Each structure stands twice: as structure tokens, then as C-alpha cells.
Amino acid sequence: MNTATGFDAGRSDLHTATLEEVSQFLYREARYADDSAYQEWLALWDDTDIVYWVPSGKADYDPDTRISYINDNRNRLQTRIRQLQTGQRYAQTPASPMRRVISNIELLHDGGGGAEGHGAHEIVTASNFVLYEHSIQASDQLRLWVGRSTHRLRRRPNGELCIGAKTVELVNATRALPTLAFLL
Amino acid sequence: MSGIDVTAEQPVTVTGRHRYTDADRVNGLAYSDPDVFELELHRIFTDGWVFVGHDSEIPDVGDFVTRRLGHDPVIMLRDRDRSVLVLANRCSHRGVTLTQAPNGNARSFQCIFHGWTYGLDGSLKGVPQPGGMEMSKSDCSLDRPGQVTSYRGFVFANQSGTAGTLDDHLGTGGRELLDWVCDLSPIGELDISAGWLGQDVASNWKMWAESDLDGYHLGTLHNSLWSVVPDTQYGPAVLAGESIVKATTRNRGGGHVELEFWRGYDRQLAWLGVPRERVADYCEALTERHGRERAEELLWMGPPHALIFPNLFLGEMNLAIIDPIAPDRTVHHHTPLLLAGVDPSFNLRVLRQSEAAMGPAGFLLPDDAAAAERMQVAFGQSGGWMDMSRGRSRERIDERGHVVSHVSDEVPGRGFWGHWAQVMAP
Numbered sequence: 367m368n369t370a371t372g373f374d375a376g377r378s379d380l381h382t383a384t385l386e387e388v389s390q391f392l393y394r395e396a397r398y399a400d401d402s403a404y405q406e407w408l409a410l411w412d413d414t415d416i417v418y419w420v421p422s423g424k425a426d427y428d429p430d431t432r433i434s435y436i437n438d439n440r441n442r443l444q445t446r447i448r449q450l451q452t453g454q455r456y457a458q459t460p461a462s463p464m465r466r467v468i469s470n471i472e473l474l475h476d477g478g479g480g481a482e483g484h485g486a487h488e489i490v491t492a493s494n495f496v497l498y499e500h501s502i503q504a505s506d507q508l509r510l511w512v513g514r515s516t517h518r519l520r521r522r523p524n525g526e527l528c529i530g531a532k533t534v535e536l537v538n539a540t541r542a543l544p545t546l547a548f549l550l
Numbered sequence: 551m552s553g554i555d556v557t558a559e560q561p562v563t564v565t566g567r568h569r570y571t572d573a574d575r576v577n578g579l580a581y582s583d584p585d586v587f588e589l590e591l592h593r594i595f596t597d598g599w600v601f602v603g604h605d606s607e608i609p610d611v612g613d614f615v616t617r618r619l620g621h622d623p624v625i626m627l628r629d630r631d632r633s634v635l636v637l638a639n640r641c642s643h644r645g646v647t648l649t650q651a652p653n654g655n656a657r658s659f660q661c662i663f664h665g666w667t668y669g670l671d672g673s674l675k676g677v678p679q680p681g682g683m684e685m686s687k688s689d690c691s692l693d694r695p696g697q698v699t700s701y702r703g704f705v706f707a708n709q710s711g712t713a714g715t716l717d718d719h720l721g722t723g724g725r726e727l728l729d730w731v732c733d734l735s736p737i738g739e740l741d742i743s744a745g746w747l748g749q750d751v752a753s754n755w756k757m758w759a760e761s762d763l764d765g766y767h768l769g770t771l772h773n774s775l776w777s778v779v780p781d782t783q784y785g786p787a788v789l790a791g792e793s794i795v796k797a798t799t800r801n802r803g804g805g806h807v808e809l810e811f812w813r814g815y816d817r818q819l820a821w822l823g824v825p826r827e828r829v830a831d832y833c834e835a836l837t838e839r840h841g842r843e844r845a846e847e848l849l850w851m852g853p854p855h856a857l858i859f860p861n862l863f864l865g866e867m868n869l870a871i872i873d874p875i876a877p878d879r880t881v882h883h884h885t886p887l888l889l890a891g892v893d894p895s896f897n898l899r900v901l902r903q904s905e906a907a908m909g910p911a912g913f914l915l916p917d918d919a920a921a922a923e924r925m926q927v928a929f930g931q932s933g934g935w936m937d938m939s940r941g942r943s944r945e946r947i948d949e950r951g952h953v954v955s956h957v958s959d960e961v962p963g964r965g966f967w968g969h970w971a972q973v974m975a976p
């Protein structure tokens with residue numbers, strides 16, 4: 367028993383997540399993204415075997431044959447974060463003030479049994495977001511971003527949740543988008 | 551001589567109100583004046599040749615993509631006889647668009663308003679309640695651009711039909727670039743099948759013709775990338791120091807301009823970022839097609855980095871279309887340059903590289919957009935003169951009559967604007 371988290375890796379029923387735990391995790395992720403807290407945001411991700419995907423439409427296609435806005439593995443996601451941290455990523459310098467509202471959170475799989483095609487203990491959650499971005503790098507516009515995120519969450523050995531995969535389907539992903547240099 | 555330059559003896563006034571270009575200078579009003587934009591839509595995007603798409607985007611009968619010629623919506627499609635057609639996306643009755651989809655496959659197009667139905671060749675096949683029809687159906691086919699011609703699968707159209715031949719528009723300089731792109735495929739063909747992403751930018755379209763071909767800004771505007779990914783082909787080619795780098799700029803004439811990064815590469819296949827062993831099959835297939843000498847040359851050079859005036863950017867392993875929306879708004883569309891006749895892993899690599907570099911979330915283009923948008927802001931209501939003289943005194947004319955110079959010199963900008971001034975001249 368890990369006394370710090372109350373998590374016992376040996377007991378499968380304790381792998382399961384509640385809607386409350388997942389919601390709090392998503393809210394925290396949203397706050398880090400809104401605050402451009404790059405390091406904290408990246409720390410929410412698993413260390414290996416991750417996918418951060420922003421498809422060019424619905425997430426119903428093979429990302430190896432059709433282009434996506436973002437299709438990051440761990441290495442590329444780290445590069446993305448490090449570029450933002452240089453202070454010379456002019457598309458996000460200064461960082462856009464942003465606030466997003468996460469809602470309609472559903473726990474699609476609580477991690478108790480095998481999610482189809484995924485690790486037995488992967489937790490799958492989907493939620494909607496409305497994001498207001500104040501783009502101040504050039505033309506000073508309040509931009510609206512709307513979409514649905516699907517997270518596949520995992521447990522670290524210490525029981526903490528982390529992100530294994532995140533897919534963001536923007537409602538207007540099939541049309542031209544303005545600069546998307548911040549974190550969705 | 552193809553030496554198109556902006557050493558214009560006479561200032562170019564085009565709208566009769568302002569001077570927009572001078573020797574080595576461009577006025578900000580050329581990017582912000584609505585009258586200039588209006589005139590460009592006519593002179594450049596209606597009276598001239600513009601790139602529409604690549605025929606590999608529509609391999610099967612009925613496949614179509616929707617595009618714009620200037621602001622005119624068109625459908626590029628594969629007809630039943632397998633020919634590629636460009637049709638007005640505008641019902642001949644009262645002018646409703648026939649499709650709003652970016653792409654798809656159709657057997658026919660039916661207008662939502664009164665139900666007129668058109669075949670893939672644009673002919674009117676049927677109308678509801680034909681008793682009242684005054685027009686003959688054969689007079690109601692969908693309009694077509696005045697001229698449509700393709701070269702190596704690259705489809706170009708000219709709305710007015712008065713642009714002369716595509717051959718003349720491309721010239722040797724432009725055709726060579728398209729040949730070069732296709733030569734990278736072991737079967738000489740492209741596979742433009744991964745779809746296009748659009749980047750919506752609050753700047754004039756010409757900023758993209760410039761910044762896509764600006765070899766001066768890589769070390770500054772894009773430094774955030776090199777500082778975290780130091781080992782790219784651009785290091786030795788462009789970033790190593792002004793007196794060291796060997797990459798060059800080239801004005802091929804006709805507004806077609808080029809950055810020759812390849813002259814500064816430090817190894818073969820630097821453009822693909824893999825050692826030769828990893829793509830041994832590709833190297834072998836290329837040798838089989840072109841012979842050893844040309845194959846080795848291609849493996850060194852990789853793809854061109856060039857603009858085909860006015861709207862096609864050959865962005866190394868990407869194609870991009872510059873789509874003017876308004877004086878201060880442009881969409882920059884891009885797709886990875888996938889090759890036919892290569893292993894899927896080759897194209898997968900190209901796709902992933904394209905996602906890394908290009909588009910609204912890429913590691914490069916968002917910063918170009920920031921600069922372009924800040925230019926647009928800077929011009930305000932009065933414009934102001936921009937200097938484009940860099941390298942004027944060290945550029946030279948090579949044996950082919952092309953102006954060439956250091957990679958950081960504004961030869962492409964002057965080549966673009968020189969041609970612009972000719973086309974726009976009263």
C-alpha cells in the first residue's frame with residue numbers, strides 16, 4: 367500500500383477511476399494549458415508511448431495516410447514544449463491569455479476491465495471544451511476554439527493519473543485555422 | 551533577359567494614386583490598399599495562370615476537389631474519360647455553389663435550389679419541370695476557365711483565356727522546377743493524397759510569396775526551433791554564418807524564384823534526414839530511372855524550394871497554395887509532397903516532417919504568420935517604404951541569365967515584385 371496516495375497497485379478494483387477524480391485531473395490540465403505552464407502541463411503526460419493528436423477533421427481516419435494539425439509522440443511533444451520555452455516562439459510570445467471551460471465530461475471506461483484494444487487499466491474519458499484565446503502577438507483578436515477531447519489516462523506506479531493519449535477534435539478542423547501554437 | 555528586377559526606372563503606380571514599388575523598395579500600401587487587391591484579383595488571378603491542384607489528388611472517376619481561382623470557386627474533377635476538368639462551382643441557373651465539400655467523389659452534381667443536375671463533364675443533364683425551360687440544355691453547361699493546362703500533373707487554369715500558353719507562363723525556369731519535383735519519384739509521379747491543411751493568416755497574400763522564399767530570416771525568426779533541434783539540413787546550408795554558407799538565391803524569371811538550400815547541404819539526403827542505408831531501395835530505384843549521375847545529384851539536392859508565380863509554393867517536401875482572401879487576409883494551404891513508387895515508410899516520414907514544419911501548429915509557419923501579421927499591422931493607413939535591396943551589389947547574372955546571390959539576399963523578393971510590377975503596370 368502506498369500510504370501517500372492510498373493506491374494499491376496489487377488490487378485491480380483500485381485501478382478504476384471515478385468521474386470526480388478524472389474531472390479534477392482534466393480541470394488541472396486545462397488550467398496548466400490556460401496559464402501556459404508548459405512544464406507542469408508536460409508533466410501530466412506519461413513518459414513513453416504517448417500520442418497528442420489534433421486531426422484535420424473527425425478522428426476517424428488513419429493518421430499515417432492523412433495530414434493532421436498535430437500528431438506528436440513523446441519526442442515531438444517535448445520539442446514543442448521546449449520551443450515554447452525558448453521565449454522566441456514568436457507565435458506565442460507573449461503567450462496568449464486564455465480560458466477554457468471543460469464540460470460534458472463522460473467516463474467512457476473506468477479502467478476496471480480491458481478497454482478495447484488498449485491496456486486493461488486504461489481510463490477513457492471524453493469532454494467538450496470552449497476556449498477563448500486572446501491572440502495578442504500581432505493583431506489583437508479574441509479567438510474562439512471549440513471541440514471535444516478524448517483522453518486515455520493511465521496510472522503511474524504510484525497511482526497518479528497521467529495522459530497516455532489525447533485527441534482533440536476541433537469543430538472547424540476541416541477548414542483553415544489561425545495560429546495554433548498554444549496547447550489545446 | 552529574364553532579369554526581372556525592381557530597378558524600375560519608373561515608379562509603379564498601378565491604381566494611379568500611389569507609388570507601390572520603386573527600385574528595391576516596396577510600399578506597404580501594396581499590401582493594404584483594397585484597390586491594389588482588387589486589381590490583383592483581375593490582373594494576376596483572373597487574367598493570369600494560377601495553380602489549381604495536382605491530378606493525383608483525384609485518381610478515380612468522379613473524384614473532385616474544390617478550389618478557388620482568385621475568388622471564383624471551381625471544381626477540379628476526374629471525368630468519365632479520365633481527363634481532368636476544371637468547372638465553375640456555380641449552377642448555371644441562378645448561381646448556387648454545387649458543392650461545399652473540400653473534396654469527395656460524385657457521379658453528378660445536383661443543385662440544391664431548383665434541382666438542376668450536371669454530369670461530370672459539366673453538361674446539364676436534367677431539370678425539374680422542363681416544360682417551362684426556355685434555354686436549351688446544351689447552353690447551360692457549367693462554365694469553364696478560359697484555359698486549363700497541366701504539366702507533369704500540375705493543373706493550372708486561367709479564367710480569362712487571354713494569358714497565353716502555360717508554357718510561356720512557366721518558362722524553362724518554371725518547367726524545370728516541376729520536372730525536378732517529379733524526378734524525385736522513381737516512377738516520375740506524385741501521390742498528393744494526404745489532404746491539405748489551411749492556415750488562416752491576417753496578412754496580405756504577398757507576405758507569403760516573400761516569406762516562403764526569404765533565406766534571410768531563418769536564423770532569427772526561427773531561432774526557437776534551431777535552438778531545440780540544432781541538427782537539420784538548414785544548419786550548414788543557411789545558419790553557419792554569412793561568409794561560410796553556400797546556399798544561394800535564384801531568380802528564374804517570370805516571378806518564379808528560388809532558394810537553393812541544397813548548395814549548402816553537408817551530406818547526401820540531408821533533406822530527408824536519414825542515412826543512405828535507411829532508404830537503399832529508394833536510391834536504387836532512382837538510379838534505375840535516371841542513371842547514376844542524375845540519381846546521385848537528386849539524392850544530394852532533394853526537392854526544390856521555390857515559388858511558381860503567383861500561388862504555388864514548392865516547399866521542399868510540401869506543396870503550398872497561397873489563397874488571397876482579402877487585402878489583409880490569406881489562407882496558406884499545404885500538403886505533403888508524397889511520391890508515387892516509393893515505400894510507404896518513405897511517405898510516412900514525409901508526412902510527419904510536413905506536420906512538424908508546416909501549418910497553424912507547425913514548428914515554423916506560425917512564426918512566419920506572426921511576422922506577416924505584424925507587417926500588416928505596421929503598414930497602418932500610410933504604408934511606408936520597405937527596403938528590399940539586400941545583396942543588390944553582390945548579386946550576379948549566371949550563364950543561364952538568372953540573377954543569383956547569397957541565400958540571405960532579397961533576390962527572390964525582387965524577382966517576385968519585378969514580375970508583379972510588370973503584370974500590374976497600367
Ligand code: FES
Pocket residue numbers: 641642643644645646661662663664665666
Ligand atoms: S440555382 Fe441551381 S437549379 Fe436553380
Ligand SMILES: [Fe+2]
Pocket residue numbers: 761762767771772914918
Ligand atoms: Fe519562415
